[in-house]
Amino acid sequence: MGEFKENEIQKLSQDELKKLLKSVRGQLASKQQIIKEKKLPVIVLVEGWGASGKGTLISYLIRDLDPRFFKVIPVKPPTKEEKRKTFLCRHMENIPENGKFVFLDSGWMEETVFDMVDGKFSDDELKKRFHDINIFERQLVDNGYLVLKVFVDVSKENQKSRIDNLLSDKDTSWRVSKRDLDEIKNRKKYENAFSSFIGATNTKKAPWHVIDSSKKELAELQVYHLLVNGIDNAIRQKCEPVDIPDNVFPLVTMPKLKDVPLDVSLTREEYKTKLKDAQKKLKNLHNKIYRAGIPVIIAYEGWDAAGKGGNIKRLTSALDARGFEVQPIASPDIHEKNRHYLWRFYTRLPKTGHIAIFDRTWYGRVMVERLEGFCSENDWKRAYNEINEFEKSLSDWGAVIVKFWIHIDKDTQLSRFKEREQTPEKQWKITDEDWRNREKWDDYEIAVDEMIAKTSTSFAPWHIIQSNDKLYARIQAINTVIDAIEAKLKEPKKD
Amino acid sequence: MGEFKENEIQKLSQDELKKLLKSVRGQLASKQQIIKEKKLPVIVLVEGWGASGKGTLISYLIRDLDPRFFKVIPVKPPTKEEKRKTFLCRHMENIPENGKFVFLDSGWMEETVFDMVDGKFSDDELKKRFHDINIFERQLVDNGYLVLKVFVDVSKENQKSRIDNLLSDKDTSWRVSKRDLDEIKNRKKYENAFSSFIGATNTKKAPWHVIDSSKKELAELQVYHLLVNGIDNAIRQKCEPVDIPDNVFPLVTMPKLKDVPLDVSLTREEYKTKLKDAQKKLKNLHNKIYRAGIPVIIAYEGWDAAGKGGNIKRLTSALDARGFEVQPIASPDIHEKNRHYLWRFYTRLPKTGHIAIFDRTWYGRVMVERLEGFCSENDWKRAYNEINEFEKSLSDWGAVIVKFWIHIDKDTQLSRFKEREQTPEKQWKITDEDWRNREKWDDYEIAVDEMIAKTSTSFAPWHIIQSNDKLYARIQAINTVIDAIEAKLKEPKKD
Numbered sequence: 008m009g010e011f012k013e014n015e016i017q018k019l020s021q022d023e024l025k026k027l028l029k030s031v032r033g034q035l036a037s038k039q040q041i042i043k044e045k046k047l048p049v050i051v052l053v054e055g056w057g058a059s060g061k062g063t064l065i066s067y068l069i070r071d072l073d074p075r076f077f078k079v080i081p082v083k084p085p086t087k088e089e090k091r092k093t094f095l096c097r098h099m100e101n102i103p104e105n106g107k108f109v110f111l112d113s114g115w116m117e118e119t120v121f122d123m124v125d126g127k128f129s130d131d132e133l134k135k136r137f138h139d140i141n142i143f144e145r146q147l148v149d150n151g152y153l154v155l156k157v158f159v160d161v162s163k164e165n166q167k168s169r170i171d172n173l174l175s176d177k178d179t180s181w182r183v184s185k186r187d188l189d190e191i192k193n194r195k196k197y198e199n200a201f202s203s204f205i206g207a208t209n210t211k212k213a214p215w216h217v218i219d220s221s222k223k224e225l226a227e228l229q230v231y232h233l234l235v236n237g238i239d240n241a242i243r244q245k246c247e248p249v250d251i252p253d254n255v256f257p258l259v260t261m262p263k264l265k266d267v268p269l270d271v272s273l274t275r276e277e278y279k280t281k282l283k284d285a286q287k288k289l290k291n292l293h294n295k296i297y298r299a300g301i302p303v304i305i306a307y308e309g310w311d312a313a314g315k316g317g318n319i320k321r322l323t324s325a326l327d328a329r330g331f332e333v334q335p336i337a338s339p340d341i342h343e344k345n346r347h348y349l350w351r352f353y354t355r356l357p358k359t360g361h362i363a364i365f366d367r368t369w370y371g372r373v374m375v376e377r378l379e380g381f382c383s384e385n386d387w388k389r390a391y392n393e394i395n396e397f398e399k400s401l402s403d404w405g406a407v408i409v410k411f412w413i414h415i416d417k418d419t420q421l422s423r424f425k426e427r428e429q430t431p432e433k434q435w436k437i438t439d440e441d442w443r444n445r446e447k448w449d450d451y452e453i454a455v456d457e458m459i460a461k462t463s464t465s466f467a468p469w470h471i472i473q474s475n476d477k478l479y480a481r482i483q484a485i486n487t488v489i490d491a492i493e494a495k496l497k498e499p500k501k502d
Numbered sequence: 503m504g505e506f507k508e509n510e511i512q513k514l515s516q517d518e519l520k521k522l523l524k525s526v527r528g529q530l531a532s533k534q535q536i537i538k539e540k541k542l543p544v545i546v547l548v549e550g551w552g553a554s555g556k557g558t559l560i561s562y563l564i565r566d567l568d569p570r571f572f573k574v575i576p577v578k579p580p581t582k583e584e585k586r587k588t589f590l591c592r593h594m595e596n597i598p599e600n601g602k603f604v605f606l607d608s609g610w611m612e613e614t615v616f617d618m619v620d621g622k623f624s625d626d627e628l629k630k631r632f633h634d635i636n637i638f639e640r641q642l643v644d645n646g647y648l649v650l651k652v653f654v655d656v657s658k659e660n661q662k663s664r665i666d667n668l669l670s671d672k673d674t675s676w677r678v679s680k681r682d683l684d685e686i687k688n689r690k691k692y693e694n695a696f697s698s699f700i701g702a703t704n705t706k707k708a709p710w711h712v713i714d715s716s717k718k719e720l721a722e723l724q725v726y727h728l729l730v731n732g733i734d735n736a737i738r739q740k741c742e743p744v745d746i747p748d749n750v751f752p753l754v755t756m757p758k759l760k761d762v763p764l765d766v767s768l769t770r771e772e773y774k775t776k777l778k779d780a781q782k783k784l785k786n787l788h789n790k791i792y793r794a795g796i797p798v799i800i801a802y803e804g805w806d807a808a809g810k811g812g813n814i815k816r817l818t819s820a821l822d823a824r825g826f827e828v829q830p831i832a833s834p835d836i837h838e839k840n841r842h843y844l845w846r847f848y849t850r851l852p853k854t855g856h857i858a859i860f861d862r863t864w865y866g867r868v869m870v871e872r873l874e875g876f877c878s879e880n881d882w883k884r885a886y887n888e889i890n891e892f893e894k895s896l897s898d899w900g901a902v903i904v905k906f907w908i909h910i911d912k913d914t915q916l917s918r919f920k921e922r923e924q925t926p927e928k929q930w931k932i933t934d935e936d937w938r939n940r941e942k943w944d945d946y947e948i949a950v951d952e953m954i955a956k957t958s959t960s961f962a963p964w965h966i967i968q969s970n971d972k973l974y975a976r977i978q979a980i981n982t983v984i985d986a987i988e989a990k991l992k993e994p995k996k997d
Contacts, residue, residue: 065823316569316570
């Protein structure tokens with residue numbers, strides 16, 4: 008469509024403008040097919056003043072699009088339930104699948120700006136919020152999303168006359184919210200909040216575009232232009248590798264797997280006593296974190312036949328069934344595969360006061376996906392940092408994060424595989440895939456060592472659980488969870 | 503496990519009881535594998551008095567189960583958002599996949615009983631609620647679910663002492679709710695409500711089991727017994743055909759497809775004028791239903807290449823993007839395939855005031871699933887009634903339901919297929935599957951005629967849209983939606 012020269016367009020007559028608009032709209036419609044082919048997911052975030060015409064703008068944008076390929080999501084203030092999850096959860100839930108558009112009628116900006124105006128942030132909290140948003144957007148872009156952010160601007164006079172107009176008709180007056188009126192009344196306050204939000208989140212990968220809504224056709228034309236060009240750019244850049252930043256997180260030094268001694272065990276008697284004690288303690292702590300509203304995330308990874316299942320069972324049987332969930336993670340289904348790889352974990356995070364236990368996790372990215380070539384080298388190399396960022400934001404939210412590598416040696420795996428094959432009620436537990444994975448033991452060991460080295464942060468460290476003796480491993484795991492929760496409960500409270 | 507003889511068990515010593523309990527618990531654990539193999543989904547609904555020990559009971563039941571195969575769901579009072587959906591939506595959402603358990607810590611009984619006690623139902627509404635619940639449970643059972651309903655009973659004295667006990671310790675006092683205290687205070691009222699609920703929903707396919715919680719071990723033993731026997735029975739009955747009831751719904755007489763004339767058309771000029779008028783009207787109505795809180799469900803079915811997509815687009819471009827959703831229905835993903843076939847539609851229903859447009863629908867059951875053998879003959883023959891029940895409950899909820907069969911003749915399909923093959927930007931629209939389906943035209947026509955005859959109810963009639971001329975079809979569809987909404991708006995209001 009060539010360059011968008013505002014000066015020249017300003018000179019066009021209304022008729023010429025309409026003609027131009029029609030042609031650009033056609034171009035956007037024809038991009039749909041390309042988006043689908045190239046599997047490009049597109050997020051159009053439309054933020055702006057109340058009554059600035061955000062809804063109308065979106066209605067125009069979608070006019071010629073096939074409704075099967077886009078979704079308009081009106082984002083409301085978070086509900087009580089949504090407030091029990093981390094801020095980004097509900098926004099992450101809305102991201103589109105590959106090859107589809109999502110138009111957000113306000114999103115993480117409005118929510119944040121309203122809280123700013125209402126004085127809900129300390130300086131540090133606000134900084135952290137901006138930081139989280141920048142990471143969120145950058146991760147989306149790095150993982151192939153086009154994130155187009157539009158701020159619909161309107162002058163105070165214009166906003167007021169629009170609102171008066173809406174109020175004058177009973178068919179439209181219900182559309183005016185208290186917040187809209189407050190924006191007029193405290194214009195300066197909102198202006199400052201919007202500006203400082205835009206300033207803090209105007210990044211190269213996801214820049215802001217401020218659109219003046221006073222001339223409707225011009226505003227539409229601008230956004231069409233942004234979209235068409237944005238899509239072209241995104242497709243051009245899709246296959247280019249993304250920069251991998253240096254690690255900025257505090258790491259805990261961890262041993263290599265081969266250096267972890269596995270000759271530790273418990274007698275059944277010792278086990279019974281210790282299990283009873285540990286479960287009692289954990290049960291009591293579960294009660295405490297529930298009341299304190301602390302979310303707990305327990306991540307299980309480990310070799311096949313290392314005893315993950317039994318380990319998880321001993322942990323959960325100490326817990327009140329209403330306060331935890333086990334999330335078994337299999338290969339992603341089609342809707343999951345077509346989104347950012349962390350999407351299916353965001354949607355499974357615990358709410359405050361609850362425990363989520365992941366039976367396999369987001370670390371699949373740097374293990375099976377790396378080794379089987381399900382993602383590019385750039386993808387999995389970038390993932391260490393992305394995952395550290397993900398876990399940091401959860402930790403900042405207040406979550407306890409405990410990550411287990413359930414460890415056994417190769418001989419132990421072999422004897423357990425054989426036992427499974429020979430025991431009728433265990434045969435379902437052993438598949439050809441297990442044997443195939445076993446052949447790749449050495450490759451996995453390299454990947455796991457690298458993963459543990461690069462993602463054992465002080466706020467979400469790995470714990471290598473010695474599981475040649477399953478009884479020993481179970482006690483070790485429960486006690487690790489107990490220690491982590493107790494440490495969190497001892498932290499000084501924020502408010 | 504043989505028969506459960508309460509008399510004999512009453513005589514057992516505490517030690518003997520514990521031993522028996524352990525063995526039954528083991529039996530349940532070993533059923534897990536069978537459940538998985540036989541793909542049996544199990545719902546255990548645990549209802550009962552406040553502080554009667556429901557949570558403890560569930561914790562005991564799951565003690566030896568593999569956490570990957572069950573989920574405990576604490577069901578809270580519905581949120582504001584949930585109240586904007588039909589009553590059954592959130593309960594339907596909780597049903598398990600094949601081969602898994604769900605334990606519900608209270609569910610549709612508690613929600614209903616509390617509303618009964620609070621005087622929220624008229625007699626008719628309450629009757630309807632019971633009716634909906636009975637249909638819901640029957641449909642689950644008919645579609646292969648084991649629905650085990652347990653009511654945990656406790657005497658007034660016992661409940662009071664349990665509550666006093668909880669209150670006496672600050673670590674547990676927060677567990678006592680206002681509702682619990684109200685149950686003590688107004689015991690009789692709750693007793694009546696519980697009894698009449700049990701009386702009205704105690705069906706052969708999903709009977710109630712009242713458990714006396716005063717003796718904990720005995721109560722546990724009873725529930726284990728119910729579960730183990732229930733699973734055995736359900737597996738035995740799994741392959742038996744289910745009775746197909748006679749139609750009880752008011753049907754509208756519909757023509758056969760072959761008798762619908764297709765030689766109707768509009769000039770482009772006529773189309774333009776009519777489209778503009780109709781879209782304006784619809785836009786206005788969208789506003790009205792939003793304010794009146796009326797949900798609208800528009801279901802599109804039709805021949806391949808009949809023009810569904812373009813038809814939907816003309817409809818949606820008249821609507822405010824924030825108030826509708828298009829739901830494209832492809833073949834079910836694995837989580838959908840593993841549940842009741844209506845599950846994925848329940849989760850996509852509109853909330854009050856919104857429009858949901860389904861591009862293909864639940865009628866797949868009696869078309870593609872019937873013809874391709876994806877379900878049994880008994881399944882699809884039963885589906886006509888199940889679908890009528892589903893739509894009736896939506897209609898009673900207040901929804902407008904409009905169902906379209908977009909109709910063309912076989913020659914028109916052929917020329918459109920060919921045109922698609924010859925037009926580069928349309929080639930993605932035509933696949934081998936389309937050609938294969940075309941070969942089955944006659945079988946489909948039989949199935950569609952039967953479907954339309956059996957599910958054109960007065961509350962959710964089919965509309966056959968004559969789409970040899972797409973322009974004519976678009977106007978016809980929009981006007982049908984307009985008529986349906988206008989009719990609903992003219993109905994006398996309930997409250």
